[in-house]
Structures are given as structure tokens and as C-alpha cells.
Amino acid sequence: MTNIKDLAKLAGVSVTTVSRVLNKHPYVSQEKREAVLDAIRKTNYQININAVHLSRGKTNLIGVVLPYFDHPFFSQILKGISNQAIINNYKLVLFQTDYKVDREIEALHMLKQKQIDALIICSRTSDLSIIEEHLPFGPIVLSEDNQSVNCSTTFVNHYKAFYKALEYLYEKGHRKIGYCIGRKSGANSSMRNLAYKTFHEKYNLPYRPEFVIDKTLYFEDGEKVVDRVNKMKNPPTALLVTSDQVAAGIVITCQKRAISIPEDIAIIGFNNEPIAKMMNITSIEIPLLEIGKSLFLQAIDDAISSKEIDVKLIERGTV
Amino acid sequence: MTNIKDLAKLAGVSVTTVSRVLNKHPYVSQEKREAVLDAIRKTNYQININAVHLSRGKTNLIGVVLPYFDHPFFSQILKGISNQAIINNYKLVLFQTDYKVDREIEALHMLKQKQIDALIICSRTSDLSIIEEHLPFGPIVLSEDNQSVNCSTTFVNHYKAFYKALEYLYEKGHRKIGYCIGRKSGANSSMRNLAYKTFHEKYNLPYRPEFVIDKTLYFEDGEKVVDRVNKMKNPPTALLVTSDQVAAGIVITCQKRAISIPEDIAIIGFNNEPIAKMMNITSIEIPLLEIGKSLFLQAIDDAISSKEIDVKLIERGTV
């Protein structure tokens, strides 16, 4: 493997000059520049990027932490991030955590080790104190509403979004409302649960723990949800479903079992994925690509900022 | 930032000894080891991984090239790759190409620059000659049946899979069969088209170009497909749909428009995604996680190997 030293010798210049040519710096005579370029051609020279990284202390790599990427919610955010990464000439290093803290810490570790310039955490599992601890090593961007830690965030106000959906159902006459969610823990889940509880207090409705159905992520989980609801003596008349995938699964299952929507049970999905439109599912639209874009831009921005993303209720046929 | 030199001074040993401790080499006295570990604790020392990379000429990073990762086909393969990467302590660098050659070449470039140790190309766009050119710089693994280039491959025999599905439809009495595919170009698409043509020749059926519907990738494309078929004077009685997403979209659209499946049109999907099971769609099962796993293992294996993955027809209600 030839290096700039070899090139320098071949071109009859110093390594500095070679480096200048390589990095398109000014102050190189046309003559010498040509000589260097010639040497590069002749030797099939290839820069060793790791040496550049060491010297610069920067890798142009950005880490992305997410639980799984085979779910539309995250794959869309990732797509938004990726689109911007391409534009800005960054590459992405993926950390699929399955919500395991260790994996997230591994990612933070890579930030500490300078293998990545910044870290985007799409869904956090580790403690905020650990995030804070790693802040000195590079920008960390979170996708949650968070005032307590001094880092950039792009987030949906899930409290507001949930509340909006609940109020909508209330207006439509629903008094027994349940919801389906991926996991019960996590910052966003907590906000939704808070909205749910506050809503019930406001209207003096009883809070029923069995109306909260977790571990619902994928299309096929819709069947599980219908099973559970069917077994209830006093089932909900409406369901907030935090993923259109699951909502669609519920709709399909109900069709199979001759359960009418919205008469027997009303459904509001989330994300407004294409499947929601096709299946005429009322949904809370969340601009995931935009979230991804914002997260990335914050990751490469030295300034710290917070961005709240607005959501929109798309009325369709399942309420 | 403290480095091993500082540690050495602090612990009263040489940098070599520090390095030995860091890398858990033998031949270090308990005493000196403790001294080094102490120094590490005191200084909050953090290794600079880029220096390791430069020194070792290796990054423990593996590149993954795919057109998009918001499609179940690729996100599942990626998941399979990722699972293995975690086990083997590798990180993944993602290249979303949108089937743009430049992006793929960028990935090959990073291999050349030694920023990644190996490259997995899940769906190739660039010329095979370009792949071959980059082979000297590190392992490249392809997901296609390919004898001409000397690299590892894990692939589905799409010719066989397609033929199997076509024969099945033929047995069921179908003589006018169309198919939906993501793109017409590409190695895998070519194999399928070849199977399609061969099948038609064998049974002396006319080849109708309009029966090949491309740019069908996502759920919502199902509607487009139904639109196109509806407009045909002499429409197919069966459709091979190379993604269950699209197949599901077709089924939903047909339900809306009172088109009976399989009476009016039969459907065979691909991948046997969960949605296929839920919607009772006949599908060709492709073990995507297994493919991902194999691709990864080949990427970190110096030996070159080829692995053909078998598929299975899952009979359900759409034929």
C-alpha cells in the first residue's frame, strides 16, 4: 500500500504538499499539483481513512440507537436520518438494542472512544444520568421531551397527541377507552399514560388497568388484542393503538370475526402509515421522516436545541 | 485526554505493559497489572479506538448495502445481519442506496479505504466488474446466485422459487398469469423473468409484457396493481406478487371493490410475512433472518462459500 510519503518521493515534493493536494488546499503550484496527481494515478494510491480519523479526531460516523428497525415507526425515522446523512456526507452506525440497556451503553461507549462523532437515540432505555455522563464526549440527541438533560431533542408531545385522540373519542360518545402500546416503560409511554390518567380524572371516568394492553408492535399483534378485548366482561368501546400496523391487524381480525368497526369498537391508529390510508383507519399523523431529519441535523450541530413536532388527527372510517 | 503514555508514567511501567494489560495479554505480573488498572481508574482513561484501527488496520465495522430499509424484505435481512453482528461484536455501517450506483460505489470506497472490514451487498446495482475490482480490499458478500465473481454469496434461487409458484398456479388451472415486482433490472429480477419466460415457452403460453407490473414495493402499491389489472381487456387470472406487502394491498383493495379472491383473481405473495398469515395469503416463504445471518458469517469468514437458501410454498386461501 502506497502512502503519502511514497507519493511525495515519487512526485519530488514533501508530504505536506501531497496532503495539500489531497485536501484541495490552496497555495500549491499547478506544476507540483500535477506531479502529485500523476503519482496518485500511477500508484493507485488509496488514502487510509483511519489515519485521517486519528489525526483529525473525527470519523464522520454517527451512531443511531433504536430498539428494532423492522418496525415502520423506527424504519421511517431511520430513513429520515439516513436521507440527511447522505446529503451531509456522514455514514450511520446502527445499534439495534431490543431495548437492552447494554447495547445502548455500547453505543455511548463508541462515542466515548471517538469512533462516532455523535449519537442519536431514537428510543432510550438507559438512565438519564448515564446519558449526561457521556455528554462531554460528543453530541447526543434524544427523541423525547426532556428538559433535565442538556442535549438536543426532537420529539412529539405524546401527552398532547394522546389527549387529542382521547378527547376526540369522548366527543364521539366513548366512555370506555383502552389503549395498546409497545412497552409500558420509557419516556414516551409515560407521557401517554399520564395523558390517559389525566383524561380519566377530568371526566371522572374509572381507570381500568386491563384497558392498557402492552407488547403490541406488529401487525400480527392485532389478533392478540382482539382476543384480549373479547375476553373482557366489560370491554372498551374504543381503542387507541399506538401503531397503525397493530391497528390494521385489529381491523383485519375484526373483519374475520364479524366485529363491526366502529360500531362494536372504534379504533384510532398512530403514525398515519400508508396502511392506515388504504384501510381507512383514523390515525394520528406523525411526520417520522421529518423527525429523523431534525434528529440528524441536531446531531451535527454544535448548538443545543429542542424541537417539538406537531401531530394531526386524520379522520377516517374507524371511529 | 490521557493516553497509554500517561498511564505508563503514572503506573511506573512502559507503554507496552499498559497495552498488554489493556488487551489482556499474559506475561504481566499481578503487581504491575494492578498499578496500571489503578492508573486507568484514576485518570478516567479512555482508549482512542481510531488509533487502534490505524495500528491494527481493522475497524470491526461491516458495511451493509441495501436500497431501502423501510421494506420488510430488507429490514428482515438487516435484522438477521444485525443479530449476528451483535453476537460477534461487530458494528454495522448502513448504506441506503435507493438503487443508486453512486451510493454503492461509496460503500465499496469505504472498503478500499479500510473504514470497514467487509461489505455485504443485499441488492446490487453496480456492475460486477466493479465488485471484482474491489475484491482485493476486503471480503464482499453478495445476495445473489453468482458464479462469475469470486466472492461469497447467500441467495435464494429465485428462478426455482418463481417456477415453483408458476407450476402451482398452472396446476390450479391458471393460464393467464402476471407478476408484480419491485424493479425489472437486477440479478434476482432477471432470474424471475427468465423463469417466467421459460414457463410460458414450456406450456406454449403467450408472453404478455403488460402482465409484468414493476415498481411495486409497498402495501399501498397494491391499489395501483388492481387499477392496472382492471383496465386490461384481457386481464390475468392470477398474480405472483414478489412482496406480501403488495399482496396484502391487493387483497384489501379487492375487498373494497368486491373483487373475489381467488375466484376473480388468484394471488401468491412472497416472503411469508406475518401479514400473509393474518390475511390468509398463499405465499412463498423465504427465511430472511437466516439469509441475513449467513451473509454476516460469510463477511467475517476468510474462506469463500456459496449458500443456496430453500423456499417453501405456504398454501393458504388466495389461490
Place this chain on the structure above:
DNA sequence: TTGTATGCGTTATCAT
């Protein structure tokens, strides 16, 4: 078991 010295390939500083 330990340490010295050198290499890894590049960039940055400074002097000329």
C-alpha cells in the same frame, strides 16, 4: 516478565 524503539498514515504547526 518487561521495556525500547519503531511503525501505522495522516494532519497541523511553524519556519522559510
Place this chain on the structure above:
DNA sequence: ATGATAACGCATACAA
């Protein structure tokens, strides 16, 4: 405009 040289932080061959 150009070049010498010192970082960058670590691994390792070799000597002891």
C-alpha cells in the same frame, strides 16, 4: 508556495 517535523494514540518486534 513549500517543506521539515512534531503530533495523533496504539501495537508490536525485538532485545533484555
